[in-house]
Amino acid sequence: xxxxxxxxxGVIGAGWVARLLLAGVDVDVFDxxxxxxxxxxxxxANAERAITRLVDAPLPQRGNLRFAASLEExxxxxxxxxxxxxxxxxxxxxxxxxxxxxxxxxxxxGSSTSGLLPSDLQQGMTxxxxxxxxxxxxxxxxxxxxxxxGGQQTSAETITRATEIYLHLGMKPVIIKxxxxxxxxxxxxxxxxxxxxxxxxxxxxxxxxxxxxxxxSFGLRWAQMGLFQTYRIAGGEAGMRHFLHQFGPAxxxxxxxxxxxxxxxxxxxxxxxxxxxxxxxxxxxxxLERIRDDNLVAITRALAAQQxxxxxxxxxxxxQHEQALRDGAARHADPAxxxxxxxxxxxxxxxxxxxxxxxxxxxxxxxxxxDALLEEIGxxxxxxxxxxxxxxxxxxxxxxxxxxxxxxxxTTTQILSADDKRLQVFHSILNxxxxxxxxxxxxxxxxxxxxxxxxxxxxxxxxxxxxxxxxTHSALPRPDSVGRHVGQRRS
Amino acid sequence: xxxxxxxxxGVIGAGWVARLLLAGVDVDVFDxxxxxxxxxxxxxANAERAITRLVDAPLPQRGNLRFAASLEExxxxxxxxxxxxxxxxxxxxxxxxxxxxxxxxxxxxGSSTSGLLPSDLQQGMTxxxxxxxxxxxxxxxxxxxxxxxGGQQTSAETITRATEIYLHLGMKPVIIKxxxxxxxxxxxxxxxxxxxxxxxxxxxxxxxxxxxxxxxSFGLRWAQMGLFQTYRIAGGEAGMRHFLHQFGPAxxxxxxxxxxxxxxxxxxxxxxxxxxxxxxxxxxxxxLERIRDDNLVAITRALAAQQxxxxxxxxxxxxQHEQALRDGAARHADPAxxxxxxxxxxxxxxxxxxxxxxxxxxxxxxxxxxDALLEEIGxxxxxxxxxxxxxxxxxxxxxxxxxxxxxxxxTTTQILSADDKRLQVFHSILNxxxxxxxxxxxxxxxxxxxxxxxxxxxxxxxxxxxxxxxxTHSALPRPDSVGRHVGQRRS
Numbered sequence: 001x002x003x004x005x006x007x008x009x010g011v012i013g014a015g016w017v018a019r020l021l022l023a024g025v026d027v028d029v030f031d032x033x034x035x036x037x038x039x040x041x042x043x044x045a046n047a048e049r050a051i052t053r054l055v056d057a058p059l060p061q062r063g064n065l066r067f068a069a070s071l072e073e074x075x076x077x078x079x080x081x082x083x084x085x086x087x088x089x090x091x092x093x094x095x096x097x098x099x100x101x102x103x104x105x106x107x108x109x110g111s112s113t114s115g116l117l118p119s120d121l122q123q124g125m126t127x128x129x130x131x132x133x134x135x136x137x138x139x140x141x142x143x144x145x146x147x148x149x150g151g152q153q154t155s156a157e158t159i160t161r162a163t164e165i166y167l168h169l170g171m172k173p174v175i176i177k178x179x180x181x182x183x184x185x186x187x188x189x190x191x192x193x194x195x196x197x198x199x200x201x202x203x204x205x206x207x208x209x210x211x212x213x214x215x216x217s218f219g220l221r222w223a224q225m226g227l228f229q230t231y232r233i234a235g236g237e238a239g240m241r242h243f244l245h246q247f248g249p250a251x252x253x254x255x256x257x258x259x260x261x262x263x264x265x266x267x268x269x270x271x272x273x274x275x276x277x278x279x280x281x282x283x284x285x286x287x288l289e290r291i292r293d294d295n296l297v298a299i300t301r302a303l304a305a306q307q308x309x310x311x312x313x314x315x316x317x318x319x320q321h322e323q324a325l326r327d328g329a330a331r332h333a334d335p336a337x338x339x340x341x342x343x344x345x346x347x348x349x350x351x352x353x354x355x356x357x358x359x360x361x362x363x364x365x366x367x368x369x370x371d372a373l374l375e376e377i378g379x380x381x382x383x384x385x386x387x388x389x390x391x392x393x394x395x396x397x398x399x400x401x402x403x404x405x406x407x408x409x410x411t412t413t414q415i416l417s418a419d420d421k422r423l424q425v426f427h428s429i430l431n432x433x434x435x436x437x438x439x440x441x442x443x444x445x446x447x448x449x450x451x452x453x454x455x456x457x458x459x460x461x462x463x464x465x466x467x468x469x470x471x472t473h474s475a476l477p478r479p480d481s482v483g484r485h486v487g488q489r490r491s
Numbered sequence: 492x493x494x495x496x497x498x499x500x501g502v503i504g505a506g507w508v509a510r511l512l513l514a515g516v517d518v519d520v521f522d523x524x525x526x527x528x529x530x531x532x533x534x535x536a537n538a539e540r541a542i543t544r545l546v547d548a549p550l551p552q553r554g555n556l557r558f559a560a561s562l563e564e565x566x567x568x569x570x571x572x573x574x575x576x577x578x579x580x581x582x583x584x585x586x587x588x589x590x591x592x593x594x595x596x597x598x599x600x601g602s603s604t605s606g607l608l609p610s611d612l613q614q615g616m617t618x619x620x621x622x623x624x625x626x627x628x629x630x631x632x633x634x635x636x637x638x639x640x641g642g643q644q645t646s647a648e649t650i651t652r653a654t655e656i657y658l659h660l661g662m663k664p665v666i667i668k669x670x671x672x673x674x675x676x677x678x679x680x681x682x683x684x685x686x687x688x689x690x691x692x693x694x695x696x697x698x699x700x701x702x703x704x705x706x707x708s709f710g711l712r713w714a715q716m717g718l719f720q721t722y723r724i725a726g727g728e729a730g731m732r733h734f735l736h737q738f739g740p741a742x743x744x745x746x747x748x749x750x751x752x753x754x755x756x757x758x759x760x761x762x763x764x765x766x767x768x769x770x771x772x773x774x775x776x777x778x779l780e781r782i783r784d785d786n787l788v789a790i791t792r793a794l795a796a797q798q799x800x801x802x803x804x805x806x807x808x809x810x811q812h813e814q815a816l817r818d819g820a821a822r823h824a825d826p827a828x829x830x831x832x833x834x835x836x837x838x839x840x841x842x843x844x845x846x847x848x849x850x851x852x853x854x855x856x857x858x859x860x861x862d863a864l865l866e867e868i869g870x871x872x873x874x875x876x877x878x879x880x881x882x883x884x885x886x887x888x889x890x891x892x893x894x895x896x897x898x899x900x901x902t903t904t905q906i907l908s909a910d911d912k913r914l915q916v917f918h919s920i921l922n923x924x925x926x927x928x929x930x931x932x933x934x935x936x937x938x939x940x941x942x943x944x945x946x947x948x949x950x951x952x953x954x955x956x957x958x959x960x961x962x963t964h965s966a967l968p969r970p971d972s973v974g975r976h977v978g979q980r981r982s
Contacts, residue, residue, distance in 0.1 A: 210719060211720050219712075241760060306782070
C-alpha cells in the first residue's frame with residue numbers, strides 16, 4: 001500500500017496520519033476544520049519523537065503528507081481510507097457513502113468509531129462489504145491495539161486484508177467476533193469509569209488516590225498480562241476453575257453502586273476537575289503527553305527485552321515489527337566492503353545527564369554488531385546451544401563524537417585478524433545522516449567450549465567463513481587506532 | 492522494626508513474609524495448615540529471584556524466618572502483626588482478638604482483608620485503635636500498592652505509623668479516607684470483571700481477546716498513569732471539564748449489561764476455563780509466574796529510568812527505595828584504600844544468550860561508578876548545569892569472569908593519574924560474595940566546556956579533591972593491565 005486517506009483530523013485522525021506516514025505510507029488528509037493542520041502537526045511531532053525512540057530498526061522513508069481540497073481528492077488512489085469524523089450516525093453515513101462512491105474499488109474502508117455498530121454504518125453504502133470498524137486507542141501512534149469489528153455485510157476478505165494492513169503498521173489487530181456497542185475495550189473502561197465516578201462522588205477517594213491505586217497495582221499487571229491470565233495464575237495449580245468457584249459467591253454481594261449511573265452534574269464535574277488539577281502538579285498537557293509517551297516507549301522496550309529478546313506482549317509485537325523493518329531495509333551486500341551489520345535510532349533511555357547517548361549504550365550497539373557478525377559466520381542459536389560460542393575478552397573503545405535522542409546510526413565491521421581460536425574485530429558507529437564517526441571498538445573474541453569454560457579451536461565450517469571475510473578485509477585500510485592503549489599519544 | 496508476625500500463610504500471607512524477610516525483618520509465621528511451609532517456601536523463592544533483579548542497591552541481610560508453634564509465640568515482640576487468614580468475619584474476629592491480647596502494646600495490627608470493613612473487624616478488640624486494613628495485591632513481594640483503611644476506632648497515629656512501616660518495605664501506601672466494601676482497587680476490578688464475564692458469556696470475545704485488548708491498549712497506559720490523568724490529557728488544552736462535558740452524555744446510554752450480575756454457572760465456568768487453557772499455550776503456572784515477575788521487574792525498572800533517572804510512578808518509588816537502601820548500607824570509608832563507589836545485583840535483563848551478564852552492562856556499571864567518582868570530586872548536577880563536565884574519551888575493558896542473574900557485585904576505583912584536563916582511572920567489578928574479579932576498565936576522562944565542546948582546565952575546587960585522591964591512590968599497587976592494548980601478550 002503506497003497511499004492512504006484519513007478523513008477527519010482530530011486527535012484520533014491525526015494519530016492515524018502519524019502512524020501511516022512513519023510507516024512510509026503517503027497520506028492525504030481531508031477535514032474541513034481550520035484546526036486540522038495544527039492538530040495533525042502537533043500529533044505528528046509527538047509521534048516522530050516517540051517512534052525514533054521506540055523502534056530500534058531502520059525506519060522507512062517517511063510518507064508524503066497532503067491536505068486535500070476535497071474528500072474525493074483525498075481518497076483517490078488510496079489502499080486504505082480511515083474515517084475518524086465525530087460520533088454522529090448521520091454524519092458518518094454521509095461521509096462513508098461519499099468515500100464509498102469515490103474510493104478505488106479495492107480500497108478498504110476503516111471506521112475509527114468508538115460506539116456505533118458497523119452494521120448500522122454500512123446502511124446506504126454501495127459496497128458495504130469493504131467496511132470494517134477499526135477502533136484505535138489514544139495515542140494512536142504508540143498504543144498498538146486496533147479492534148476490528150465486521151458488520152453483517154462485511155466480507156471475510158475485508159477482515160483478512162484489514163488485519164494485514166494494520167499489522168504492517170506495527171499494530172495489534174484483535175478481531176471482535178460479534179458487534180456490540182463500544183465493542184470490548186470501551187465497555188470495560190466504561191464499567192470501571194462509572195465505579196470510579198461513584199468513589200469520587202461519595203468522597204471515598206480522590207482522583208489521585210484512584211489513579212495511584214491503578215498504577216501501583218493492577219495497572220502494572222495489565223501492561224503485560226490481562227484480567228483472565230492474571231486470575232489463572234492466582235488460581236495456582238488448582239487452576240482457573242478453582243479460582244472461579246472461589247470467586248463466584250462474591251458476584252452475589254450487594255454491589256449496589258454498580259447498578260446505577262452516577263449523576264455527572266456540575267458539582268461532581270467541579271470536584272473531579274479540581275482534584276485533577278492538584279494531581280497535575282503544575283505540569284501542562286504537552287509535558288504530560290511527553291512523559292506519557294516516554295513511559296510507554298520505555299515499558300514497551302522493557303517488554304521487548306523479555307523472553308531472551310523475543311519479547312512479551314506489546315514487546316514481542318515490537319520485535320516482530322523491527323525484524324520486518326530490517327528485512328525490508330537495504331543491506332550493504334558488496335563483499336569487498338566493510339560489513340554493515342546493524343543500524344537503528346537512539347532511544348530516549350540511552351541519554352545521560354549530559355544530554356548525549358551514554359557510554360555503555362555504544363558498547364550495547366557494538367555487542368549487537370558482534371552478535372550479527374557471529375550469525376554471519378554461522379555462530380547462531382543452535383551453535384551456541386551445542387555448547388560452543390565466542391566470548392569477548394578485551395575491548396578498546398574510542399569515543400569521538402556525540403549522539404542525541406532520535407539520531408539514526410549505522411555500524412561498519414572489519415575483521416583485523418583471525419586464527420582457530422581468536423577473532424580480532426574493529427567496529428565503527430556512524431551517524432547515518434551525516435556519516436560522522438561517533439565511536440570505535442577494537443575487540444578480541446575467543447572461541448570457547450562454554451561448558452568447560454575454556455578456549456577451543458573453532459570447527460571447519462566456521463573457520464571457512466571467518467577466513468574468507470578476514471582475507472577480504474585485509475585488503476581494506478587498517479584503522480589508525482588499532483593497537484592503541486589508553487592515553488597513547490595520537491600520531 | 493526488627494520483627495514482624497504473619498498470621499496466615501496462604502499466597503497473600505506468604506507474599507508478606509517474603510517482602511518482610513527481604514527487607515531485613517525477622518518474621519514469625521503462624522498457620523495451622525500443613526501446606527503453609529511449602530507455600531511460603533515457593534513464594535519466597537519467587538520473591539528472592541524477583542527482588543535481586545529489581546533492586547539495583549545493596550539489599551539488607553535477610554531476616555530470620557521461623558514457623559511458630561502458636562499465635563501467641565508468633566506475635567511476641569513483633570512491631571507489626573499482619574493478619575491474612577480466610578475472608579470470614581467470625582474467623583477474623585477470633586484471630587484478631589487473639590492477636591490483640593498477645594501482641595506487644597505498641598504493635599500495629601494490619602489486616603489483609605479484601606472485603607471486610609475495618610470497623611467490623613475492630614468489634615470485640617481491647618485495643619481497636621491499632622487495627623488498620625492494609626490490603627495488598629498479588630504478588631505482594633512485587634506490586635507496591637497497599638490500601639490503608641482505618642475503622643471508626645483506628646487512631647491517626649496508627650495510620651501514620653503504618654504508612655511508615657509499609658514505605659520502609661518499598662511499598663506505596665494509599666490511604667482510603669472512608670471505608671466501603673472492597674475499598675477502591677477491588678471495586679474497580681469487580682466492575683470490569685462483571686463486564687468481561689458478560690462478553691465471554693455472550694460470545695462477543697474470548698478470554699484471549701479480552702486480555703489482548705487490555706494489554707495492548709489501556710493496560711499499557713495504566714502502568715504509568717491512571718484513569719483520570721489519562722482523560723485529562725485526552726481533554727487536551729481545553730482540559731478536564733471539556734472532557735467530562737463531552738463524556739457526560741455517554742453515561743446515559745442504555746448499558747443494560749452493567750445493571751445485571753451474570754450467572755456464573757457451570758457452563759460459563761467451563762467456557763472460561765477452556766479458553767484460559769488455550770491462552771496458556773502449554774505454559775504451567777510456575778512458568779507463568781516467572782514470566783509475570785520478570786515482566787513486572789522490567790516494567791518497573793523501565794519506569795525507574797524515566798525523568799532523568801528520578802523515575803516515574805512505580806519507578807520513582809523504586810528509586811527512592813534504592814536510595815534509602817544505599818543510605819543504610821555501610822560505605823567503605825577508609826581514605827587509604829580504593830574507593831568502593833557502587834554495588835548492586837545483576838538484574839534479569841542484563842543476561843545475554845550465553846546465560847551471562849552481557850558485555851555492555853559491565854560498561855553500564857563502570858559508567859555509574861565513574862558518575863559516583865565525579866560526584867565525589869564535586870562534579871555534581873549543579874556543576875554540569877554550569878556548562879562543564881568530564882567526558883570519557885577512551886576505555887579499555889578486560890573481561891575476566893562471568894556473572895549470572897541475581898549475583899551481587901561491588902566495584903573498586905583507583906585514580907591512575909591526573910592533570911588539570913585529564914583524569915585516568917581504573918575500575919574493577921568483583922563478585923561481592925566470592926570477591927572474584929569479573930572485569931576491569933581503564934578509562935581516560937577529559938574535563939570539558941560542554942558548550943564549546945572542547946577540553947578546558949578544571950577549577951581549583953575540583954583539582955584539590957582530584958589531587959588528594961590521586962596522591963593516596965599512587966601508594967597503592969598499580970594493576971598489571973594498565974597500559975594494555977588489545978591482543979597484547981600477557982606478561
